[in-house]
Amino acid sequence: MSNTENLLFIGLPGSGKTTFLAALWHVLSDRSSATTLKLRRLSGDRSYLNQITKEWRECAQVPRTNLQTEQVVVLHLERGDFGAFDLSIPDLAGEAFKQQLTDRRISRSHDAFVQGATGVVLFLHPDVQKGTQLTTALQLEATLPGGLTDEANSAGPVPGTWSPEMLPHQVRLVELLQFLLERTQKALRVAVVVSAWDLVESLGMPPNVFLARELPLLQQFLEANDDLIEHAVFGVSAQGGDITDTSQKQSLLDLDDALKRIKVRQDQNTGHDITKPLAWLLGAGR
Structure with a gap:
């Protein structure tokens, strides 16, 4: 009889949750790579996993999960020192988490996933083109009600109605x-x-240094609550490059093994094992 582990993927829209899941399924179903977690057996309807993985293999944009297409993926896995277990991962839409922040409400099913979670994967996109180089103070100054811009520094508050969507990403x-x-x-x-x-x-x-430098508020929250949250930081490139760039996309397609597209970094170690963050959640590296 297998243990059941329930992991929750959370993050805002476009943070990479479904792309990660697609690359994960490719690696597990291929079975040819040395990964910490291995697929034990196949079962159930795998059409959703196969579809998003097909898009991933073709270097196409993996469709984002929306509120109407949320799925619960169950993987039958094993790990040498952990034995056999079933891993349940609800692929929840980023819009559900956005709704949670703006409307202060969630569905009963979403709440059940939250309360049953044995571990959490928090996805964030570096979003370098939208100015994550701004310090927390500058982001708050630009987004909070009454914040001042350079031009309006002496002219008074910035007009407009404030909403939760204006909060900085890390907040x-x-x-x-x-x-x-x-x-x-x-x-x-x-x-x-x-x-x-x-x-x-x-x-x-x-990755941990990147997090501390670019999202200091998030890093401080994690460290200040270390009695409630044990955390580790991973840098993951599931696509391997910018698939909107024709040259990069072709280079990725030309690789003899799609596994080589994947990069996973923790501390100073870089490899291709996309199961590493999940294995850590299950106890590896304690």
């Missing part, structure tokens, strides 16, 4: 984590995944 991620802690009422393991790692790996810093 919204902290709110998501606070909500999880309130609903679960237990300590959690959280694997922070900086997706599209290929966009920022040239900076030459490990």
Whole structure:
């Protein structure tokens, strides 16, 4: 009889949750690579996994999950020191988490996933083209009601109605984590995944340093709540490059093994094992 582990993927729209799942299924179903977690057997309807993985293999944009197409994926896995287990991963739409922040409400099914989670993967996109280089203070100054721009520094408050969507990305991620802690009422393991790692790996810093520099509020929250949240930070490039760039896309398609597209970095170690964040959640590396 297998144990059941319930992992929750959380993140805002476009943070890379479904792309990660597509690359994960490719690696597990291929069975030819040395990964920490291995697929034990196949079962059930795999049409959803096969479809998103087909898009991934073709270097096409993996469709984002919407509120109407949310899926619960069950994988039958094994790990040498952990034995056989079933891994349940609900592929929830980023819009569901966005709705949670803006409307302060979630569905009963979503709440059940939250309360049953044995581990959490928090996805965030580095979003380098939208100015994550701004410090927290500057982001708050630009987004909070009455904030001042350079031009309006002496002219008064910036006009317009404030909404939760105007909050900086890292503030919204902290709110998501606070909500999880309130609903679960237990300590959690959280694997922070900086997706599209290929966009920022040239900076030459490990993921935990990137997080501390670019999202200091999130990093401070994790460290200040280390009695409730045990965390590790991973940089993951599931696509391997910018598939909207014709040259990069062709280079990825020309690889003799699609597995080589995947890059996973933790601290100073870089490899292709996309199961590593999940294995850490299940106890590897304690």
